[in-house]
Amino acid sequence: MTKDIQALVFDAYGTLFDVHSVTRLADARFPGRGAALSQAWRVKQLEYTWLRSLMGRYDDFNAVTAEALDWALESLGLAATAADRADLRQAYRELSLFPEVRGALERLAEGRTLAILSNGHPEMLDAVVDHNELRVHFGERVLSVHEVGVFKPDPRVYALATAHLGLAPEAIGFVSSNGWDAAGAKSFGFRAYWVNRGKAPVERLGSPPDRVVADLGELAGLLA
Amino acid sequence: MTKDIQALVFDAYGTLFDVHSVTRLADARFPGRGAALSQAWRVKQLEYTWLRSLMGRYDDFNAVTAEALDWALESLGLAATAADRADLRQAYRELSLFPEVRGALERLAEGRTLAILSNGHPEMLDAVVDHNELRVHFGERVLSVHEVGVFKPDPRVYALATAHLGLAPEAIGFVSSNGWDAAGAKSFGFRAYWVNRGKAPVERLGSPPDRVVADLGELAGLLA
Numbered sequence: 082m083t084k085d086i087q088a089l090v091f092d093a094y095g096t097l098f099d100v101h102s103v104t105r106l107a108d109a110r111f112p113g114r115g116a117a118l119s120q121a122w123r124v125k126q127l128e129y130t131w132l133r134s135l136m137g138r139y140d141d142f143n144a145v146t147a148e149a150l151d152w153a154l155e156s157l158g159l160a161a162t163a164a165d166r167a168d169l170r171q172a173y174r175e176l177s178l179f180p181e182v183r184g185a186l187e188r189l190a191e192g193r194t195l196a197i198l199s200n201g202h203p204e205m206l207d208a209v210v211d212h213n214e215l216r217v218h219f220g221e222r223v224l225s226v227h228e229v230g231v232f233k234p235d236p237r238v239y240a241l242a243t244a245h246l247g248l249a250p251e252a253i254g255f256v257s258s259n260g261w262d263a264a265g266a267k268s269f270g271f272r273a274y275w276v277n278r279g280k281a282p283v284e285r286l287g288s289p290p291d292r293v294v295a296d297l298g299e300l301a302g303l304l305a
Numbered sequence: 306m307t308k309d310i311q312a313l314v315f316d317a318y319g320t321l322f323d324v325h326s327v328t329r330l331a332d333a334r335f336p337g338r339g340a341a342l343s344q345a346w347r348v349k350q351l352e353y354t355w356l357r358s359l360m361g362r363y364d365d366f367n368a369v370t371a372e373a374l375d376w377a378l379e380s381l382g383l384a385a386t387a388a389d390r391a392d393l394r395q396a397y398r399e400l401s402l403f404p405e406v407r408g409a410l411e412r413l414a415e416g417r418t419l420a421i422l423s424n425g426h427p428e429m430l431d432a433v434v435d436h437n438e439l440r441v442h443f444g445e446r447v448l449s450v451h452e453v454g455v456f457k458p459d460p461r462v463y464a465l466a467t468a469h470l471g472l473a474p475e476a477i478g479f480v481s482s483n484g485w486d487a488a489g490a491k492s493f494g495f496r497a498y499w500v501n502r503g504k505a506p507v508e509r510l511g512s513p514p515d516r517v518v519a520d521l522g523e524l525a526g527l528l529a
Contacts, residue, residue: 132355135459136458138511235360261356285375285376288362
């Protein structure tokens with residue numbers, strides 16, 4: 082089956098880029114609370130993407146991320162200045178890669194097209210892709226939900242990949258560390274690879290992933 | 306403004322009924338882990354309602370609640386028997402009222418129509434309403450998302466209340482302890498009362514509630 086996969090489409094945040102790489106900055110500003118802030122921020126950010134999509138009140142990921150940060154700061158009772166907030170938001174444009182990503186992408190690129198499909202605003206995505214010098218692998222194939230005005234896992238988002246790549250869903254392998262995103266991709270018709278970095282249980286959403294891997298290195302081995 | 310409110314529509318779970326009243330049973334089966342299980346179960350249950358709605362893969366609240374329980378048990382490493390699972394699911398039909406609810410509903414019913422609008426499956430909702438002897442206040446006005454096949458905060462859900470009650474959105478006060486549900490209701494056009502039982506920050510979703518109250522007793526005083 083895996084030889085029929087002509088393109089691999091990657092989720093960005095949490096899959097290629099470590100969203101918790103903001104923890105260090107957060108911990109410097111709020112000693113001992115960095116991990117809690119990073120965690121609360123991420124959970125709320127995802128919630129807001131789902132809720133705004135369902136409400137029919139899309140706003141871009143920059144705005145949602147800023148609103149989620151404000152909520153998380155207040156929920157933890159942290160008094161942040163405007164500069165703290167701006168710096169934390171800026172950190173999202175300079176997230177680190179997970180350590181195995183660069184090597185794995187080089188192996189996965191052999192004979193296949195690579196793309197990114199993300200909730201991120203295009204400008205925010207371009208910033209973090211270029212910050213990590215990943216343009217060589219993805220070119221212009223850095224696709225954002227902003228084009229359709231709704232967030233994952235709405236099927237209109239996954240349809241962006243088939244449209245931009247000119248491929249049928251079954252010719253695309255979708256790679257995400259977010260179990261719910263892998264489920265949405267599988268439900269759409271992609272072959273779904275779940276990068277289970279956190280050793281979490283499989284999401285019970287009716288569309289389990291085709292394969293579960295620990296990281297992108299294991300995926301590269303699987304698809305070699 | 307409040308005198309123009311002709312009907313009050315209540316969320317069920319978390320607003321009238323305490324979803325964490327399953328904690329005692331959970332703690333009896335898994336000593337010391339009851340609160341963690343109840344919490345993880347509830348968070349995942351909500352996530353699944355949002356995700357399935359976005360994926361276009363509605364399944365009823367009984368199914369979603371059972372799937373969320375299975376995930377929560379696995380995530381906490383709790384070995385549950387089929388009987389444990391059945392008993393925990395059954396507990397959802399026998400949730401307790403928050404202590405002030407009965408008295409507050411009696412006051413709030415004066416001169417107004419009361420209704421429930423919930424994610425729950427109709428049969429599950431009827432069970433918990435009758436278990437708590439609330440039929441006297443709500444009659445047949447126990448409305449379920451099951452009719453539209455999508456969960457809150459999709460606006461089609463809130464439209465069930467205007468359709469069934471034959472009222473314009475601005476004549477309806479919507480009462481929820483879930484901040485995101487209050488935001489969805491406000492976005493739809495209801496007057497929104499957020500019962501902030503957990504002293505949480507206001508959700509940043511672009512449609513803050515009209516009023517925030519600590520419990521339904523405070524709401525009854527406000528609308529007297």
